[in-house]
Amino acid sequence: MKQFTAKLVTNHLQRLRISLLIVLCFMAVGLWMDGRLPQSAPVSSDSLAGLTVALDPGHGGYDGGARARDSGVWEKELNLQIAKAVNAALAERGAAVTLTRTGDESLSAEGSGKTRKRADLQKRLDIAENAGADVFLSIHLNEYRDRAESGPQVYYQRGADAGRLLAGCLQEALIEVLQPAKKRAANAGDYYVLRSTRLPAALVECGFLSNAAEEKSLLDPAYHRRIAQAVADGLEKWLQLQKGL
Numbered sequence: 001m002k003q004f005t006a007k008l009v010t011n012h013l014q015r016l017r018i019s020l021l022i023v024l025c026f027m028a029v030g031l032w033m034d035g036r037l038p039q040s041a042p043v044s045s046d047s048l049a050g051l052t053v054a055l056d057p058g059h060g061g062y063d064g065g066a067r068a069r070d071s072g073v074w075e076k077e078l079n080l081q082i083a084k085a086v087n088a089a090l091a092e093r094g095a096a097v098t099l100t101r102t103g104d105e106s107l108s109a110e111g112s113g114k115t116r117k118r119a120d121l122q123k124r125l126d127i128a129e130n131a132g133a134d135v136f137l138s139i140h141l142n143e144y145r146d147r148a149e150s151g152p153q154v155y156y157q158r159g160a161d162a163g164r165l166l167a168g169c170l171q172e173a174l175i176e177v178l179q180p181a182k183k184r185a186a187n188a189g190d191y192y193v194l195r196s197t198r199l200p201a202a203l204v205e206c207g208f209l210s211n212a213a214e215e216k217s218l219l220d221p222a223y224h225r226r227i228a229q230a231v232a233d234g235l236e237k238w239l240q241l242q243k244g245l
């Protein structure tokens with residue numbers, strides 16, 4: 001009987017030891033996975049609180065913009081999807097966001113050709129002005145006849161210092177988050193929406209629809225969220241620079 005009890009206790013202890021070992025294994029795997037999983041940005045903060053952003057998904061309606069070479073998807077559709085992702089990322093960090101369009105529409109029904117396009121662009125700036133925006137960001141996608149060209153490219157209005165600083169911060173953040181093969185520098189340009197506003201303004205070409213690999217990325221909602229994170233990071237950096245931090 002004594003022997004039997006001793007055996008029972010030994011068995012029990014052995015089982016306990018095995019259970020403990022299994023638990024420890026799970027904990028070790030958990031810790032290992034934790035270290036390996038990409039650390040995501042803080043879910044929400046107030047780092048952009050107090051900032052009002054006018055977010056402009058380029059083109060819309062009759063104006064499709066560029067067209068993806070392989071899928072045939074229009075730039076206007078992806079601009080809107082990306083802008084909505086950016087909207088969510090900025091709101092998460094406490095910014096107030098006004099979109100210049102939320103559907104597939106042109107902002108001008110009158111005129112034709114250049115006149116209509118100009119009226120559409122002016123409407124976008126009017127929306128930013130009426131919203132009391134602090135900054136104007138236009139979202140676009142690039143294309144080029146040479147399909148090797150790739151990488152995000154941010155533009156500011158030539159001669160506009162505020163826009164240059166903003167574009168530089170956005171460009172750097174896009175490179176940091178997206179790690180593109182081609183690392184471009186922010187560039188001076190001459191665009192109606194940049195030239196015709198007193199707000200710090202930048203035009204973000206998120207990538208090339210003419211590049212096969214980049215087109216695939218630009219069709220992916222997960223990539224839109226990464227672009228959105230980069231834009232939020234860039235704005236954060238820009239705010240810090242302005243506050244002299």
Ligand SMILES: [Zn+2]
Pocket residue numbers: 058059065066075140141
């Ligand atoms: Zn465009």
